[in-house]
Amino acid sequence: MTRVVGVDLARLAALVGMFAAHLISPADPRGPGGVDALFQVVAGRSSALFALLAGVGIALASRGAAADPAGHRLRLVVRSGLVALVGLALGGLPSGLAVILAFYGVLFLCALPVLTWRARSLAVLALAWGLASPVVSLLLRRLVGAPGKIVPSLPDLAHPGELGLELLLTGYYPVLTWATYLFAGMAVGRLDLRRATAGPRLALTGAWLATLALATSALLTSAPGVRSALLADQGLATGDWAQLDTQLRRGLHGTHPAGSGWWLGVWSPHSGSVVDLAHTTGCALLVLGLALWLVRLVPALPWRVLAGAGAMTLTLYSTHVVVLASPFGARGEVALLVHTVLALVVGAAFAAVPTRGPLEAMVSATTRLVPLPVPAASRPD
Numbered sequence: 001m002t003r004v005v006g007v008d009l010a011r012l013a014a015l016v017g018m019f020a021a022h023l024i025s026p027a028d029p030r031g032p033g034g035v036d037a038l039f040q041v042v043a044g045r046s047s048a049l050f051a052l053l054a055g056v057g058i059a060l061a062s063r064g065a066a067a068d069p070a071g072h073r074l075r076l077v078v079r080s081g082l083v084a085l086v087g088l089a090l091g092g093l094p095s096g097l098a099v100i101l102a103f104y105g106v107l108f109l110c111a112l113p114v115l116t117w118r119a120r121s122l123a124v125l126a127l128a129w130g131l132a133s134p135v136v137s138l139l140l141r142r143l144v145g146a147p148g149k150i151v152p153s154l155p156d157l158a159h160p161g162e163l164g165l166e167l168l169l170t171g172y173y174p175v176l177t178w179a180t181y182l183f184a185g186m187a188v189g190r191l192d193l194r195r196a197t198a199g200p201r202l203a204l205t206g207a208w209l210a211t212l213a214l215a216t217s218a219l220l221t222s223a224p225g226v227r228s229a230l231l232a233d234q235g236l237a238t239g240d241w242a243q244l245d246t247q248l249r250r251g252l253h254g255t256h257p258a259g260s261g262w263w264l265g266v267w268s269p270h271s272g273s274v275v276d277l278a279h280t281t282g283c284a285l286l287v288l289g290l291a292l293w294l295v296r297l298v299p300a301l302p303w304r305v306l307a308g309a310g311a312m313t314l315t316l317y318s319t320h321v322v323v324l325a326s327p328f329g330a331r332g333e334v335a336l337l338v339h340t341v342l343a344l345v346v347g348a349a350f351a352a353v354p355t356r357g358p359l360e361a362m363v364s365a366t367t368r369l370v371p372l373p374v375p376a377a378s379r380p381d
Contacts (some may be wrong), residue, residue, distance in 0.1 A: 003311065004060065004193050005303045006292035011053050011310035012347070013287050015317060016340050017046025022097055022139050023336040026250045033242075035249040041249045041272040044269025047100055047173065048181055048280035049287055050313075053186020056102065056288070059122075065115050068372055073112050080108035082363050083314070090318060091153035093325035098253075101317070102152040110179040111186060113182075122187035127344035130180040134264050137176050137272060140169055141258040149253055177272045180250050188288065199293030206285025211260045213279035214334065217267035227264045233259040308323045309347025312357025316343045 020042045028036035035175055058076065058199050065072040087101025104307055113121060147170055150156065156163045168175050191198060235256065236244055251269030256276075267275045295303050318337060323329055350357060356364060 003304075004292075005297040005307055006193065006199065006209030007053060007056055007060075007288070008310035009291040009295060010049065010210070010288040011313050012307050012344075013291065013310075014049040014053060015313050017042040017067045018050065018317070019320060019339045020336055020341075021046055022320070023331045023339065024333070033249045036245050036274045040249055043046060044276065045266055045273075045280050045283045047270075049284040050100070050282040051104070051107065051173075051178055051181035052108065052188070052281065053288070054187040055111070055182040055187075056189040057185075058108065058115075059186040059189025061229065062115050064372070068377060069116055070372060071372045074082045074157075075113055075372070076108055076111060078367045078370060079363055082366060083108065086314070086318060086359065088152055088157070089152045090321045092155070093321060095325040095329065097321055097324060098149075098172035099321055100173050101314075103167055103171060103175060103178065106167050107175050107178055107182055108358040109175075110175065110182055114183070114186065117186070117190075119187045119190035122183055122190060126180055126183035126187055126281075130182055130281065131274060133177045133180060134272055134274045134277065137174065137255065138258055138261065138264065141178075142272070143279065144169070145171065147256070159326045161297060167335060170255060172270065174254055174272060177277060180277045181281060184285075185188045188285070193292060198295060199289045199291070199296060201289065202285050203289030203339030204291055205292060206282045206287070206290050210279050210280070210286060213275045213282060214267055214284040216265060220262065220265040226265075229262050229328060230266065233257045233263070236269075291333070304342075305348045306350045307347070308349070308351025309343045312347055312350055312360050314363065315359040318359060 008381070023207070024036055024039045024042075025045075026035050026039045028034065028039075030255075031037045032040065062072045062076070078079055078229055082105070084102050084105025087099055087103070091099045091102060095338065117125070144165065147162070147173065149170075150162075150166055152163055152166060156166075188202065188215055228238060231238060231240055231244055233300070234244060234247075248268040248271075252271040254270050254272060256263040256266065256268065256271040263271070264274045266273055267279055269276070269280075269370065318327065324331075355361070
């Protein structure tokens with residue numbers, strides 16, 4: 001598979017955004033609603049971009065899947081297991097992060113039934129899933145209650161029921177709703193991303209979707225009846241909207257409360273509402289479109305080196321978690337600068353050689369143990 005450098009640039013943006021979400025304190029009296037402005041920009045949007053780009057990557061890697069669907073699916077299962085195991089190992093470290101990789105690995109499995117689908121079918125699936133899965137999540141969570149959040153780790157394998165519930169429904173990145181990003185990314189990955197119009201079209205579509213979602217949320221939450229229902233769900237008085245607004249700006253923890261159905265139309269990072277999925281999908285499409293556009297507009301720059309960190313996000317994200325779990329795990333603006341600069345430098349160095357990141361190389365080498373048929377044109381006479 002030939003790399004699409006614009007996709008790596010978007011992955012770099014997602015990685016740095018996740019660094020910022022982890023390292024910047026949300027509380028800031030000078031920020032809008034008492035929440036740091038940079039945190040509000042990156043919270044929820046960066047991890048959604050990360051997930052959507054996973055779908056893009058799966059689509060790009062499986063373009064020959066029609067010739068051997070079983071082989072490609074088996075490779076994806078192997079890749080899923082490896083990423084999930086890395087996530088479970090990192091989840092046991094005292095990093096203070098809700099490590100995404102175990103959820104991410106399970107998310108890959110959602111691509112198995114649709115691995116050979118075309119862009120239009122995948123886009124329709126993403127739209128339907130984004131509308132229906134939050135409703136299903138709301139109804140199911142009313143039945144199971146609200147179990148305490150965990151960061152999935154290797155010891156949790158001894159409790160598969162609780163772990164499965166966390167990964168699929170109640171966790172920080174529940175696969176039930178997050179499959180929306182995967183399907184949307186796969187639809188994008190089925191397009192010709194090297195066309196001159198690909199970047200602008202994705203950017204405009206994403207901007208429209210993100211704006212429409214925010215406008216819908218603003219309209220709903222301006223209604224007194226809706227506000228009263230949301231406040232009552234949180235045990236707050238009618239005049240406490242500013243308090244709830246601050247909480248919504250900081251974000252929820254993967255799911256919104258399972259009381260009022262109005263939550264489905266409220267924007268808040270990591271809330272899993274219909275509006276949240278629509279807005280963050282739109283933002284992800286906007287960033288990817290701009291990245292593809294920028295690479296085409298300024299072809300003279302060494303984008304493959306500059307965006308090298310985006311080609312090894314598994315290694316760099318994992319290193320970021322390990323550092324935060326160590327005595328050197330400082331937070332704040334200086335730490336964000338250090339993590340970002342080191343990621344750019346390391347990524348550029350690996351891209352200049354060129355070679356894969358260590359974890360990317362391990363995953364690639366292991367998945368390639370699953371044989372695929374050689375295309376007819378490539379077979380020896």
